[in-house]
Amino acid sequence: MAMIGFFLALGLSAAVPVRGQQPGFISIDCGIAENFSYNNSLTGLLYVSDAQFVETGENHNISNDFQTSSLPVQNWNLRSFPNGTRNCYTLKNIQKGNKYMIRAGFMYGNYDGQNREPQFDIYAGVNHWATMNINNASSIYGTEITVVASVNFIFVCLVDTGFGPPFISTLELRPLGNDLYKSLNESSYFHNILRYDMGSTANRSTRYPDDVYDRMWFATAFNPAWTSLNSSANINHQPNDGFEVPSMVMRTAAAPKDDGSSLQILGAAQDENSPSKYHIFLYFAEIELLRNQSRIFDIYLNGNLWVDAFSPRYLETDNIFTEEPLSFERYNITISEAAESTLPPILNAIEIYEVKQSGMETDGGDVDAIMEVKASYQVKKNWMGDPCVPTNFTWHGLNCSSSGSEPPRIISLNLAHSGLTGEIAAALGNLESLRNLDLSGNNLSGPVPDALGELPYLEFLNLSSNQLTGSIPRSLQERSKNGSLKLSIENNPDLCYASDSCERHRKISVPIIIVLSAVPVVLLVVAISAWMIRRKQQELATVSTGKPERELCSSGLVKDNNGPFQLESQQFIYKDLVRITKNFERAIGKGGFGTVYYGELGDGTQVAVKLRSQSSMQGTKEFLAEAQLLTRVHHRNLVSLVGYCKDENSLALVYEYMAQGSLQEHLAGKTSKPGALHWIERLRIALEAAQGLEYLHKGCRPPIIHRDVKTTNILLSHGREAKIADFGLSKVFQSDTLTHVSTAIVGTPGYVDPEYYYTYQLNEKSDVFSFGVVLLELITGQAALPKIPDRGHIIQWVRPWLARGDIGNVVDKRMEGQYDTNSVWKAAEIAMQCTLPTAIQRPTMSDVVMQLKDCLSLELACERTEILCMDGLNISYGDSAEGDAEVMKATLGPSAR
Ligand SMILES: *[C@@H]1O[C@H](CO)[C@@H](O)[C@H](O)[C@H]1NC(C)=O
Ligand SMILES: *[C@@H]1O[C@H](CO)[C@@H](O)[C@H](O)[C@H]1NC(C)=O
Ligand SMILES: *[C@@H]1O[C@H](CO)[C@@H](O)[C@H](O)[C@H]1NC(C)=O
Ligand SMILES: *[C@@H]1O[C@H](CO)[C@@H](O)[C@H](O)[C@H]1NC(C)=O
Ligand SMILES: *[C@@H]1O[C@H](CO)[C@@H](O)[C@H](O)[C@H]1NC(C)=O
Ligand SMILES: *[C@@H]1O[C@H](CO)[C@@H](O)[C@H](O)[C@H]1NC(C)=O
Ligand SMILES: *[C@@H]1O[C@H](CO)[C@@H](O)[C@H](O)[C@H]1NC(C)=O
Ligand SMILES: *[C@@H]1O[C@H](CO)[C@@H](O)[C@H](O)[C@H]1NC(C)=O
Numbered sequence: 001m002a003m004i005g006f007f008l009a010l011g012l013s014a015a016v017p018v019r020g021q022q023p024g025f026i027s028i029d030c031g032i033a034e035n036f037s038y039n040n041s042l043t044g045l046l047y048v049s050d051a052q053f054v055e056t057g058e059n060h061n062i063s064n065d066f067q068t069s070s071l072p073v074q075n076w077n078l079r080s081f082p083n084g085t086r087n088c089y090t091l092k093n094i095q096k097g098n099k100y101m102i103r104a105g106f107m108y109g110n111y112d113g114q115n116r117e118p119q120f121d122i123y124a125g126v127n128h129w130a131t132m133n134i135n136n137a138s139s140i141y142g143t144e145i146t147v148v149a150s151v152n153f154i155f156v157c158l159v160d161t162g163f164g165p166p167f168i169s170t171l172e173l174r175p176l177g178n179d180l181y182k183s184l185n186e187s188s189y190f191h192n193i194l195r196y197d198m199g200s201t202a203n204r205s206t207r208y209p210d211d212v213y214d215r216m217w218f219a220t221a222f223n224p225a226w227t228s229l230n231s232s233a234n235i236n237h238q239p240n241d242g243f244e245v246p247s248m249v250m251r252t253a254a255a256p257k258d259d260g261s262s263l264q265i266l267g268a269a270q271d272e273n274s275p276s277k278y279h280i281f282l283y284f285a286e287i288e289l290l291r292n293q294s295r296i297f298d299i300y301l302n303g304n305l306w307v308d309a310f311s312p313r314y315l316e317t318d319n320i321f322t323e324e325p326l327s328f329e330r331y332n333i334t335i336s337e338a339a340e341s342t343l344p345p346i347l348n349a350i351e352i353y354e355v356k357q358s359g360m361e362t363d364g365g366d367v368d369a370i371m372e373v374k375a376s377y378q379v380k381k382n383w384m385g386d387p388c389v390p391t392n393f394t395w396h397g398l399n400c401s402s403s404g405s406e407p408p409r410i411i412s413l414n415l416a417h418s419g420l421t422g423e424i425a426a427a428l429g430n431l432e433s434l435r436n437l438d439l440s441g442n443n444l445s446g447p448v449p450d451a452l453g454e455l456p457y458l459e460f461l462n463l464s465s466n467q468l469t470g471s472i473p474r475s476l477q478e479r480s481k482n483g484s485l486k487l488s489i490e491n492n493p494d495l496c497y498a499s500d501s502c503e504r505h506r507k508i509s510v511p512i513i514i515v516l517s518a519v520p521v522v523l524l525v526v527a528i529s530a531w532m533i534r535r536k537q538q539e540l541a542t543v544s545t546g547k548p549e550r551e552l553c554s555s556g557l558v559k560d561n562n563g564p565f566q567l568e569s570q571q572f573i574y575k576d577l578v579r580i581t582k583n584f585e586r587a588i589g590k591g592g593f594g595t596v597y598y599g600e601l602g603d604g605t606q607v608a609v610k611l612r613s614q615s616s617m618q619g620t621k622e623f624l625a626e627a628q629l630l631t632r633v634h635h636r637n638l639v640s641l642v643g644y645c646k647d648e649n650s651l652a653l654v655y656e657y658m659a660q661g662s663l664q665e666h667l668a669g670k671t672s673k674p675g676a677l678h679w680i681e682r683l684r685i686a687l688e689a690a691q692g693l694e695y696l697h698k699g700c701r702p703p704i705i706h707r708d709v710k711t712t713n714i715l716l717s718h719g720r721e722a723k724i725a726d727f728g729l730s731k732v733f734q735s736d737t738l739t740h741v742s743t744a745i746v747g748t749p750g751y752v753d754p755e756y757y758y759t760y761q762l763n764e765k766s767d768v769f770s771f772g773v774v775l776l777e778l779i780t781g782q783a784a785l786p787k788i789p790d791r792g793h794i795i796q797w798v799r800p801w802l803a804r805g806d807i808g809n810v811v812d813k814r815m816e817g818q819y820d821t822n823s824v825w826k827a828a829e830i831a832m833q834c835t836l837p838t839a840i841q842r843p844t845m846s847d848v849v850m851q852l853k854d855c856l857s858l859e860l861a862c863e864r865t866e867i868l869c870m871d872g873l874n875i876s877y878g879d880s881a882e883g884d885a886e887v888m889k890a891t892l893g894p895s896a897r
């Protein structure tokens, strides 16, 4: 282990020091009193206390015996670290991407009275810098590295390796020019092995202000084989010579004493067991005025000719250096006089650096963010050095990812019960990979920042037991509702969940009925083609009910299931069907299965008879499966099966009659009843349909997936109670352990879950998606796949408007503004959650039911208080209608699929 001696002496300054601070220089005298600083008499540089750079350790003075007048004052005191394995300094205001030289000095001076010199490690960030083996109490040990800053901080850490507590006397940081050591980049760092001012006889080093970068150029130890040349002339360097070796250094040189011999510089690698890579830099300038003489030499490196017939220029600096780092165990730099030369070779200065590979550091953005968090809350703990690396020093409360090839990311942060005060630090929103964040049990006040809702991977957020105020950002609400985020907010007296429940001043537009210019509402009819496609797809469907006898649907969810169809379903024969339907007099619908006829039972109960047509794709097996299924499924929001018929000629299902037809007919304006559905009716329908689906998903074991939720399959009873119909495609989950089943795609274009579409994996969330589409249709009055060809799918059309906070342009104009905007907004939010692209992001039907209930109560509250529910009318409509039309055109995407 070669250490650079620091041959500093007070009062020996040759150059007049430039007083004060050099930009970017940080000079720390470790161990002096907080806030104390002084101008160094030798360099004129300002040395400051380390108190602002480190949070641990204790100050000591070296023992009196070592306090000599010739000892530089920086070494009179030190900071030692008796506690903790790793203690770090944080050098701030670093320019990421810049090169920095960092130098540390150590003088033991028996500060602890133990007369036991320690050995410990020093790190720059995650990179091992040196092992400091202190074995002379009165020597000053120094070590220097050059790094490229990868973040806006540089951590210098002292690690106790079990040989006495680490300490440090001085710490200096110097920004370097970019033209210096061009081969250095972030992937490596340079550990300085030596830097000699050859031929110098001074008993001190040359440094700032002679050296603009404050490199320390030391005189070599006396070598009897060498002689010194020197000049008082100024040695120049080319303007583009980034090395800027000081003239003071270049004006002396070493030469071999004996004629005809060479200059040899020999050394061994740092660790002979693991040879490293090195860079060698040689600096030459002719300092003697040559008349009829010549100085020409060859340079050999480990026996190989490196530079041939080199002749240094008069009073000009030349640099010779390795472009690629070289690997060796020992080095032998031999400078030999060339045959034609009349003068011996010279060398003015030399530097050798060991090149080391940088270790993987925590992602720079995460470091900057967590440092900001640390600063805002004054977190102490062991929060020092790199947050994640090495793993045995990962900051308490943090968990980091470790993928090996990618920089570690902070994935969890636990600051519960840490006495935090003030607001939630916005910087938390920059911890992009965060999954868990626990800030509970502190004294945090102010709002919950929106930035938290932007964290893409956040799964767990605990804000409970604080003094937070305002409302939860919408993005967080959404994610909490759809189950992708577990959010805890209890014990925050002034925090409300949703803004509707605290203050109702969301800035939104409501539709204004522009009577004259209103485009006639396009009445959309059911897309027959959709049915055709579905029928084709049905060929692929493999509908199976598995083991019917073991399937069960609870009645627990059914509150007042006291309708007329509680009884076990009846079995009919064909003759009965003829009688009931008056010989199939009135067809009321048509589906994949066949035609549906109106009928009346003997007691006058109205029924719908679904008769399988000869061409139906649905086979006997599937038909029976549906019948089986339906007999077990009883819920007020599911169309009930009255009975079925199976004989050699016919297969038929007999359902309760839904007098008001399908929701689709209502939305398309095809019903005889004049006037569109009011918002409150639409909400009730949505809630009822949602309850029906919830029952299929949660009330049945195994759960039943409807697979074809759409407005034509939501039927309205005489009292406009909504019920889900058409179980022909229903798929029963075979096992609780399966979270999805693979199946050929069935369903109706416009409603099919894209994830199911691409993966063939079906689960309850596929129904949730389709339900979301239905909800959008209820809000907008538009069909899922509208006839306007270039408008695209309803989701594509609605999403951009909502993203801009503008719901007014999508709400069904036929509702004539008769609704509470908060309630419509909430419904739109639910629809958006339901139609998120991946199943996991979507809420369950139970969540949907809960939220729709909230929605309905908002609407009811609005009606009760008899305030005009068009409270948005006087809020800005923003641009003119023309302007809006422009925006709308601009956002029309290509049509879905
Ligand atoms: C150092 O200065 C800061 C700010 O000026 C002050 O708050 C602190 O008390 C000072 N510390 C000492 C030890 O004087
Ligand atoms: C250091 O020198 C600068 C420049 O002369 C001066 O402004 C500053 O006050 C000095 N600082 C101390 C601590 O003496
Ligand atoms: C180190 O630990 C000892 C004993 O626990 C304690 O008395 C001392 O204050 C600690 N020193 C520092 C600098 O934390
Ligand atoms: C170190 O010495 C100085 C002056 O001699 C004194 O003011 C200071 O308190 C000492 N510091 C410690 C930590 O003992
Ligand atoms: C310790 O260092 C001092 C000054 O650097 C030197 O004079 C002395 O000989 C060294 N002692 C040992 C035991 O090497
Ligand atoms: C860093 O430098 C090394 C050697 O000079 C080179 O191989 C590597 O590609 C460089 N890396 C970057 C990121 O520039
Ligand atoms: C350094 O050298 C000068 C002469 O150049 C001499 O006077 C002085 O005593 C030396 N200092 C030390 C510490 O050796
Ligand atoms: C160093 O290299 C020179 C020239 O290649 C050679 O003559 C010399 O013997 C070498 N010295 C050592 C100690 O290996």
Ligand SMILES: *[C@@H]1O[C@H](CO)[C@@H](O)[C@H](O)[C@H]1NC(C)=O
Pocket (backbone or CB within 6 Å): 085, 390, 392
């Ligand atoms: C930290 O872990 C490394 C290896 O993972 C081990 O070599 C080192 O001793 C550990 N340090 C401490 C203080 O536990």
